[in-house]
Amino acid sequence: MVLCTLVACGSNASSSQSQGGKGAPGDESSSEPRFAVFSPAIGVMLRDLGFEDQIVGRHSFDTALSESIPVVGSHIEIDDEMLIEVEPTILIFQRGSVEIPERITALAKERGWAIWTYQLESLDDIATTLDDLYLKLVGFPADANNDGDPTTFEVDPTKRFEIELPSARLARAWSPMGPAAQVAGRTLLLAGTDPAGALGPGSFHAQLVERLGIANALTSGGMWQELDLEDLIELAPDSILIFDPRDDEAMIGEPEPITWAQVEAALGPIASLPIPAIEQRRVGVIDHPQALLPSSTLAQVADQIRKTLADWRERAGEP
Known part of the structure; x- marks a missing residue:
């Protein structure tokens, strides 16, 4: 139906x-x-x-x-x-x-x-x-x-x-995750890291995570916000999702797990900040080739977000 x-x-x-x-x-x-x-x-x-x-x-x-x-x-x-x-x-x-x-x-x-x-x-x-x-x-x-x-x-x-x-x-892909989303805490959504380009309220990415039941760390401001390192320290997000599309060719075959070294490389200067997301290593890279497009592939993007949070729960020993 x-x-x-x-x-x-x-x-x-x-x-x-x-x-x-x-x-x-x-x-x-x-x-x-x-x-x-x-x-x-x-x-x-x-x-x-x-x-x-x-x-x-x-x-x-x-x-x-x-x-x-x-x-x-x-x-x-x-x-x-x-x-x-x-x-x-x-x-x-x-x-x-x-x-x-x-x-x-x-x-x-x-x-x-x-x-x-x-x-x-x-x-x-x-x-x-x-x-x-x-x-x-x-x-x-x-x-x-x-x-x-x-x-x-x-x-x-x-x-x-x-x-x-x-x-x-x-x-189905955008349906609420329920208690499973709680592991993310206040999540910062980034489409760039140097400087930090954040996806704020009203953006379709913000709408997506909110439908999944994830709290956006940004609760005010525009759909696109540039934040400096001091802003990020003050914001202190519990987790970060980086939307960083890779080439279609890179999606062929079973994807290899992203290492923390690769995450640090994607974060750039943000990787050294004293914020909960870095200290708890709750940073996910959403690398679907169409991760930044308002299209039908946002179903797969949502699936990748769910998988990222499942990995965080497993690492934390949460059900």
């Missing part, structure tokens, strides 16, 4: 589509969609849903998709010539502070391309985006046609409760 709190019609993460355009969802006469994806996070979602072969253009910063897929630029600087050359049918953007350039909107209208946009600022945004892509590209169960007329397809929304949408996997 789908956890319906993660799936809401008309949510902030729902997409918008331009008028017309071949490859538009629901147009059964159209060929398979061809995606130009201007978001590394959404590129990963499409890959995880099984649609990587239909991605014809990827973001400049993408490291997860096949290198054979042409780069069509970033959300800031789009390569118009390459975009035309790869002949997409759907452009996908991550909604943010940068608007889609008017020339790209005009080009899409001229060439009949659809435009989908998604917001990925929260865990719920991630879940609803993943489900929306699934429902657009895979669809409802065959018997969801409410009136029996194949030409109208009046969707029975209750049919979505009879299938497990992708967000169900995320919901």
Whole structure:
């Protein structure tokens, strides 16, 4: 059964589509969609849903998709010539502070391309985006046609409760750990160590650990905060999680346990501070290749956090 709190019609993460355009969802006469994806996070979602072969253009910063897929630029600087050359049918953007350039909107209208946009600022945004892509590209169960007329397809929304949408996997991975989370105490989340770049309240990483039942050492301030060594001493976190993605190739095979020497190297100058996290050696390196992306892979990131806390409990002799 789908956890319906993660799936809401008309949510902030729902997409918008331009008028017309071949490859538009629901147009059964159209060929398979061809995606130009201007978001590394959404590129990963499409890959995880099984649609990587239909991605014809990827973001400049993408490291997860096949290198054979042409780069069509970033959300800031789009390569118009390459975009035309790869002949997409759907452009996908991550909604943010940068608007889609008017020339790209005009080009899409001229060439009949659809435009989908998604917001990925929260865990719920991630879940609803993943489900929306699934429902657009895979669809409802065959018997969801409410009136029996194949030409109208009046969707029975209750049919979505009879299938497990992708967000169900995320919901399980993000579910509270209960007493098992107590070993972490007040946890500092870092995405950089020299200087310390901390993930504060409102960030999707902070939301993730809070859903797991882990207390964020930072309770005020922005989603991104730079802290100096004196700040860290005053904060005195009980544990630290460092989000330090490694290359996809490094994930092949059974990973070797990270040694304390490797942790110290990752910490840099923080490793010598007189704070509980260092003294108790409760520092974890979350090195999933997409550890910093607001994408479907946050399920695996949550799994790695759970494993890290389990290791701390085992070392402390706690159940």
